[in-house]
Amino acid sequence: NICIYLLAMISSLSMVSAFAVFFLSCSSNVQAFGPVMRPAAIGGTRYVNNDARPMSSSVLLRMAEGGPPQYERRAASAISNEEVGQGTYLIRVAADDEKPVEYEPGHVLALEILNPEKGEDDEEEWLRGPYTVTRSDDSSFDVMYRVVGKKSQTFSAAVVKSTDSINNNARFQFGGKFKVPILEGIHHPEQLERIVLISTGVGVGPQMGFIEQALCDDAFAHIQIDLYAGFRNAKDVCCSDTLNDLATAHPDRFSWEAIVSDDVGRTSDPYALSKIANHAKKDSDSVNDKTATATHYHLIGNGSMVNEFKAGLKEAKIPDDRVTIEMYFNHKEIPRPDTVKSITDAVLKGRNSDHTSSDTKTEK
Incomplete structure (x- = not known):
């Protein structure tokens, strides 16, 4: 009886193996981000590509465990790659086909470039990653990235031949449309008096694109937009010329300031909080919901900043639908209680009193 049982088990296992091989051989219609993608950075609808190559079993396993989303890939070419801050680039990518490019600032897409260090048959010949759209038109889009490690160094090296010349042989692919764009996430703009944008690093990119978009939208014509963009040092500051031009063209609707931590502390330190709170509006009499x-x-940038401001605003009784976020890394960073309290106190003070801004800077 034991022998019969063992033979039955072996037969069952053989059938399972055969089914697995069959399933893998029929999986050529799906494309996942692959082993160099960070699945946690993207969420949303899954997309199917009928022309993609077969997936590995490891990719299938990640899918079964709620792994990376799938998307349709489109061939593309780089038009420009401008250094907009120390080690930070704004790349413009155009679709090679005639189909419209339908993105808005704050959308997240998958961008791929052929890895020059890998062979055509290598599983990792495409460098893949999630990138947040800065701006877009009917045929192209801009994304901002910072060169900080081997992957981004390889990406940047594959894009350019030299500091001012695009590598026309670089092969790009893009696809997917994830997250909610910034403008779409701002509900009932007719009830608003002010929009506060707080960013770290390349988070300023999509916020800049949103500002351009909102300043041309009649629904936002009555709203003051204030941007506080955090950077480590003055050389890291991005897109100053573009932001200054926008502030000059719309002095009554838009202002911005680079919060350089080496000089005045982080966006959650007293100097920046005094700026953020000083212009805060009291509750609008026209708002029906008293809360x-x-x-x-x-909020867009590293998890430390986002989580601390999110917690501080919640403690200040700011409704959840009046706070939208995008995190790039350190997603599980635990907010510091003292910083959360400072944010809460600053916001409450700005909402409940007319006070004068302090220009006292935090010494570092």
């Missing part, structure tokens, strides 16, 4: 405020906050 709603006339200010919307959009």
Whole structure:
């Protein structure tokens, strides 16, 4: 009886193996981000590509465990790759086909470039990653990236021949449309008086694109937009010329300031908080919901900043639908209680009193 049982088990296992091989051989219609992608950075609808190559069993396993999303790939070419801050680039990518490019600032897409260090048959011949759209038109889009490690160094080296010349032989692919764009996430703009944008690093890119978009939208014509962009040092500051031009063209609607931590501390330190709170609007009399405020906050950047501001705003009774976020890394960073309290106190002070801004800077 034991022998019969063992033979039955072996037969069952053989059938399972055969099914697995069959399933893998029929999987050529799906494309996942692959082993160099960070699945946690992207969420949303899954997309199917009928022309993609077969997936490995490891990719299938990650899918079964709620792994990376799938998307349709489109061939593309780089038009420009401008250094907009020390080690930070704004790349413009155009689709090679005639189909429209339908993105808005804040959308996340998958961008791939053929890895010059790998062979055509290598599983990792495409460098893949999630990138947040800065701006887009009907045929192209811009994304901002910073060169910080081997992957981004390889990406940057594959894009350019030299400091001012695009490598026309670089092969790109893009696809997917994830997350909610910034403008779409701001509900009932008619109830707002102010939008506060707080960013770290390349998070300023999509916020800049949103500002351009909102300044041309009649629904936002009555709203003051204030950007506080955090950077480590003055050389890291990005897109100053573009942001200054926008502020000059719309002095009554837009202002911005680079919060350089080496000089004045982080965006959650006293100097920046005094700026953020000083212009804060009181609750609008026209708002029907007594708990709603006339200010919307959009936070984008590292998890430390986002989580601390999110917690501080919650403690200040800012409704959840008046706070939108996008995190790039350190997603599980635990907010520091003292920083959360400082944010809460600053926001409450700005909402409940008319006070004068302090220009006292935090010494580092």
